[in-house]
Amino acid sequence: MTSREESAETLRRAGHRVTSAKLLVMEALRHAGDHLSATSVIDQVRRDAPHVSESTVYRTLGALRDSRLISETTFGHGEVAYEWLEERSHHHLVCSQCGAVDELSDEVVAGFAKQLSDAHGFNADLQHLAVPGICARCSRDSEAAGE
Amino acid sequence: MTSREESAETLRRAGHRVTSAKLLVMEALRHAGDHLSATSVIDQVRRDAPHVSESTVYRTLGALRDSRLISETTFGHGEVAYEWLEERSHHHLVCSQCGAVDELSDEVVAGFAKQLSDAHGFNADLQHLAVPGICARCSRDSEAAGE
DNA sequence: CCAGCAAATGCAACAACTTGCAAGAGCGAG
DNA sequence: CTCGCTCTTGCAAGTTGTTGCATTTGCTGG
Ligand SMILES: [Mn+2]
Ligand SMILES: [Mn+2]
Ligand SMILES: [Zn+2]
Ligand SMILES: [Zn+2]
Numbered sequence: 001m002t003s004r005e006e007s008a009e010t011l012r013r014a015g016h017r018v019t020s021a022k023l024l025v026m027e028a029l030r031h032a033g034d035h036l037s038a039t040s041v042i043d044q045v046r047r048d049a050p051h052v053s054e055s056t057v058y059r060t061l062g063a064l065r066d067s068r069l070i071s072e073t074t075f076g077h078g079e080v081a082y083e084w085l086e087e088r089s090h091h092h093l094v095c096s097q098c099g100a101v102d103e104l105s106d107e108v109v110a111g112f113a114k115q116l117s118d119a120h121g122f123n124a125d126l127q128h129l130a131v132p133g134i135c136a137r138c139s140r141d142s143e144a145a146g147e
Numbered sequence: 148m149t150s151r152e153e154s155a156e157t158l159r160r161a162g163h164r165v166t167s168a169k170l171l172v173m174e175a176l177r178h179a180g181d182h183l184s185a186t187s188v189i190d191q192v193r194r195d196a197p198h199v200s201e202s203t204v205y206r207t208l209g210a211l212r213d214s215r216l217i218s219e220t221t222f223g224h225g226e227v228a229y230e231w232l233e234e235r236s237h238h239h240l241v242c243s244q245c246g247a248v249d250e251l252s253d254e255v256v257a258g259f260a261k262q263l264s265d266a267h268g269f270n271a272d273l274q275h276l277a278v279p280g281i282c283a284r285c286s287r288d289s290e291a292a293g294e
Numbered sequence: 295c296c297a298g299c300a301a302a303t304g305c306a307a308c309a310a311c312t313t314g315c316a317a318g319a320g321c322g323a324g
Numbered sequence: 325c326t327c328g329c330t331c332t333t334g335c336a337a338g339t340t341g342t343t344g345c346a347t348t349t350g351c352t353g354g
Contacts, residue, residue, distance in 0.1 A: 017320050017331060038310075053334045058311065060332095074221060079310070093269045108266055112259040119255055121283030122240045133260075136268030164301060164350050185341075200304050205341060207302090226340070296354085303348070312339070319332075324325105 003030060014067040021045070021052050025060045026084075029070055035081035071128035075101065083128065091128060095135035102135065150177060161214040168192070168199050172207045173231075176217055182228035218275035222248065230275065238275060242282035249282065 001009075007026040008018045016022060028044040029036060036044075042057045061082055065072045071083045075094050091104040113124040134142075148156075154173040155165045163169060175191040176183060183191075189204045208229055211217045218230045222241050238251040260271040281289075 019320075019332065021333075051334085054310095055312075055335080056333055093263065093267060093271075096272065102267070102269075104263075104267070108259070108262045111262065112255070115255045115258065116240070116251075116278065116280070120240060120249070120251070121286065122249075122278070122280050123282075123286055124240075124278050124280035125243065126278070126280075131263065131269070131271050131273070133263070133269050133271035133273075135270075139268065139270055166302065166350075168303075186339090198304085201340090202305080202342075203303055209342095210302095297352105299350105299352090301348105301350075303346105305345095305347105307343085309342070310340080313337085315335095317332105317334085320330090322327105322329095324327085 003027065010069065014069065016063065016067070020049060021056050022060050022064075024048055024052065025057060025064065026069070029082060029084040033084070035073070035075075035083045037079040037081060039079060041082065068127070073128050073130050075130050076132050085127070089127060091126070092130045093135065094130050094132050095138055096132050097134055097138040100135050100137070101130075104129075104131070150174065157216065161216065163210065163214070167196060168203050169207050169211075171195055171199065172204060172211065173216070176229060176231040180231070182220070182222075182230045184226040184228060186226065188229065215274070220275050220277050222277050223279050232274070236274060238273070239277045240282065241277050241279050242285055243279050244281055244285040247282050247284070248277075251276075251278070 004023060004027065007023050007030070011018050011022055011026070024045045025041060028041050032044075038058060038061060041061065042052075042054055045052050045057055061070065061072070064070045065082070069085060071085055073081050073083070073092075075081060075092070076096055077099075089106045091106065091109050093102045093104050094100070095102075109126050109129055113126055116122045116124045151170060151174065154170050154177070158165050158169055158173070171192040172188055175188050179191075185205060185208060188208065189201055192199050192204055208217070208219070212219045212229075216232060218232055220228050220230070220239075222228060222239070223243055224246075236253045238253065238256050240249045240251050241247070242249075256273050256276055260273055263269045263271045
């Protein structure tokens, strides 16, 4: 089964109609295997299909996010980032000083969610968190520089 | 000391010049004692000073946020929300189903930050988190309705 | 009080989304 | 295969937020 056919099947299972615009958006994200801004998804899609309108891409990204096929995340700066969601869920530590974006496994975050469930009965939905702060390297550097 | 004078003093301590636009923005947020959208801050400010431009308010909100005098938060839907930061830090649990916004004390969140520090040396900066999910009431309701 | 510099502001253009509406296309029933 | 319902799309206009630049204004030092 080609990637395109897989995407079509995924769309059907999620209750969407299979359209070329949606397939193109999905392929762009799956192929990139990284965080992409809406604008770069638009550019990507338009290389193959120049007629697709911006609003269709924005709407498609929203729909895929609602169906939990992709994540939508606001890192500190710049545009909102979209990413194809693989099975294993992950999160990010974003350094406000040097801009580094490190990966964070789900364990600690799942622990946090469990705390919220135990303490407040709240069923947190943390699919792809971006935690802002200062990374280990930057902390070390500023300490060395006389704090 | 009036609230305005306190605000002026706070501005000076944060290294800003004391201008009427900044004071008006601060007073709007302090007086509201709640989350306000940028647009409603603009409306508020313009009731007193119609000449102040939108961009000045946006820039002021950004500056106050950088100086950690106010929080800037994206709840699931709608505009970005700004809030005057009181001493005691707090967070929110936002129900994606019924829209309820509950308060969350800093304890659980501080525990999460400590985990990140211990496990990754990352110094997380979580001033005013909005955690999305399903609230206790909605979970109970959908369970009762035959899951 | 005054001069001078840097910060702050207004304005207009721009960028990043969002929405209402009419036209087009996927898909299930027959 | 065709019909028709409903989901999707394109387009244009509207929001929300950002930025470059010329001008104004707060503040510091004399
Ligand atoms: Mn990611
Ligand atoms: Mn709050
Ligand atoms: Zn760093
Ligand atoms: Zn709820």
